[in-house]
Amino acid sequence: MARRIITISREYGSGGRFIGQMVANLLGYKFYDKELMRIVAQESGMSLEYVEENSEQSTTSLLYNLYMASMSGHTAFTRENLPPSYQVYMVQSQVIKKLASEGPCVIIGRSSNFILRERDDCLNVFIHADMRHKIERAVQYYGIPEDDAERLLRRKDKARANHCKHYTEHVWGMAHNYHISLDSGLLGVDVCRDIIATIARDT
Amino acid sequence: MARRIITISREYGSGGRFIGQMVANLLGYKFYDKELMRIVAQESGMSLEYVEENSEQSTTSLLYNLYMASMSGHTAFTRENLPPSYQVYMVQSQVIKKLASEGPCVIIGRSSNFILRERDDCLNVFIHADMRHKIERAVQYYGIPEDDAERLLRRKDKARANHCKHYTEHVWGMAHNYHISLDSGLLGVDVCRDIIATIARDT
Numbered sequence: 272m273a274r275r276i277i278t279i280s281r282e283y284g285s286g287g288r289f290i291g292q293m294v295a296n297l298l299g300y301k302f303y304d305k306e307l308m309r310i311v312a313q314e315s316g317m318s319l320e321y322v323e324e325n326s327e328q329s330t331t332s333l334l335y336n337l338y339m340a341s342m343s344g345h346t347a348f349t350r351e352n353l354p355p356s357y358q359v360y361m362v363q364s365q366v367i368k369k370l371a372s373e374g375p376c377v378i379i380g381r382s383s384n385f386i387l388r389e390r391d392d393c394l395n396v397f398i399h400a401d402m403r404h405k406i407e408r409a410v411q412y413y414g415i416p417e418d419d420a421e422r423l424l425r426r427k428d429k430a431r432a433n434h435c436k437h438y439t440e441h442v443w444g445m446a447h448n449y450h451i452s453l454d455s456g457l458l459g460v461d462v463c464r465d466i467i468a469t470i471a472r473d474t
Numbered sequence: 475m476a477r478r479i480i481t482i483s484r485e486y487g488s489g490g491r492f493i494g495q496m497v498a499n500l501l502g503y504k505f506y507d508k509e510l511m512r513i514v515a516q517e518s519g520m521s522l523e524y525v526e527e528n529s530e531q532s533t534t535s536l537l538y539n540l541y542m543a544s545m546s547g548h549t550a551f552t553r554e555n556l557p558p559s560y561q562v563y564m565v566q567s568q569v570i571k572k573l574a575s576e577g578p579c580v581i582i583g584r585s586s587n588f589i590l591r592e593r594d595d596c597l598n599v600f601i602h603a604d605m606r607h608k609i610e611r612a613v614q615y616y617g618i619p620e621d622d623a624e625r626l627l628r629r630k631d632k633a634r635a636n637h638c639k640h641y642t643e644h645v646w647g648m649a650h651n652y653h654i655s656l657d658s659g660l661l662g663v664d665v666c667r668d669i670i671a672t673i674a675r676d677t
Contacts, residue, residue, distance in 0.1 A: 458653070
């Protein structure tokens with residue numbers, strides 16, 4: 272059975288997004304990253320900026336969220352009385368499930384491996400790399416100043432790990448939570464693309 | 475550059491050892507698992523049973539080890555005044571480095587990815603699988619009673635994780651600590667063998 276849905280979680284600067292785009296092109300799958308955020312913004316009525324900021328990074332603490340939830344005075348939660356960051360997660364989950372049901376696609380991040388865990392046609396991938404390769408990529412492609420790159424990369428990944436723990440109770444980056452994890456620094460992005468595409472086609 | 479040393483860490487029951495053996499056969503590499511333990515027993519003068527029990531599972535707590543270390547009254551540690559489980563780790567580290575320096579090989583577990591971290595010719599692999607596949611394999615090949623298998627598998631992996639944390643300060647099973655992590659339950663052992671052998675040859 273071919274894996275119709277490919278989710279790609281990735282360390283910041285590892286090239287995971289680029290690899291996902293190449294896999295989608297090679298297999299003729301749809302590709303969801305920024306486009307997913309646009310749909311979530313449209314469905315939720317929130318600004319694209321707010322959705323992007325909260326889609327996979329925890330900007331508020333668990334304690335703050337619990338406080339906000341208790342202050343709402345509700346015992347049953349609906350979308351309307353949840354804190355905004357939870358609303359983003361809820362709409363995002365619905366959109367991801369809908370897109371996955373519509374046809375073959377590659378989805379970047381946003382805990383999509385967890386959100387689609389009930390499906391049996393997903394290939395869940397994690398892309399990582401050593402710090403040197405990630406800094407090179409972040410400086411070259413994202414225009415990040417080299418002298419501040421390592422601190423920024425660590426902060427980005429920490430925010431993703433917090434978001435993952437907060438919403439899924441899983442540890443971000445634990446190999447067991449993905450079908451395949453690849454070091455793009457050692458392998459290069461083309462080899463990563465070929466491994467993922469071959470497995471998606473043949474498994 | 476071909477990867478001359480392949481280290482394979484693995485969840486209990488994932489078939490990681492078997493995959494490692496097949497990779498070694500395919501590439502004509504030496505294979506170290508039980509044989510490594512025999513060499514460590516010989517070098518340390520400890521019994522094979524003790525070495526096997528302590529080679530990748532923490533049987534004593536960190537607190538106990540700290541207590542033992544403080545009771546020894548030494549400020550500088552030599553092999554002789556370390557607790558026995560530390561002595562196993564120390565000799566094991568020396569043996570792994572020596573074997574790696576002698577020629578291409580596949581080494582199963584024993585924190586070999588960490589011990590050989592200064593080398594630039596290692597391919598570090600982690601093999602995992604879902605619980606159903608691991609139980610099937612453990613019952614079929616290791617003769618473990620099915621009704622107690624899940625508890626036993628979790629206990630084995632917890633001991634490996636504790637040992638890893640204790641000696642290396644790394645989190646066992648974090649994708650970032652390996653070059654490639656594979657779900658043998660989804661992929662099957664033959665596909666895992668082929669991916670590892672191809673990467674070792676071509677990278």
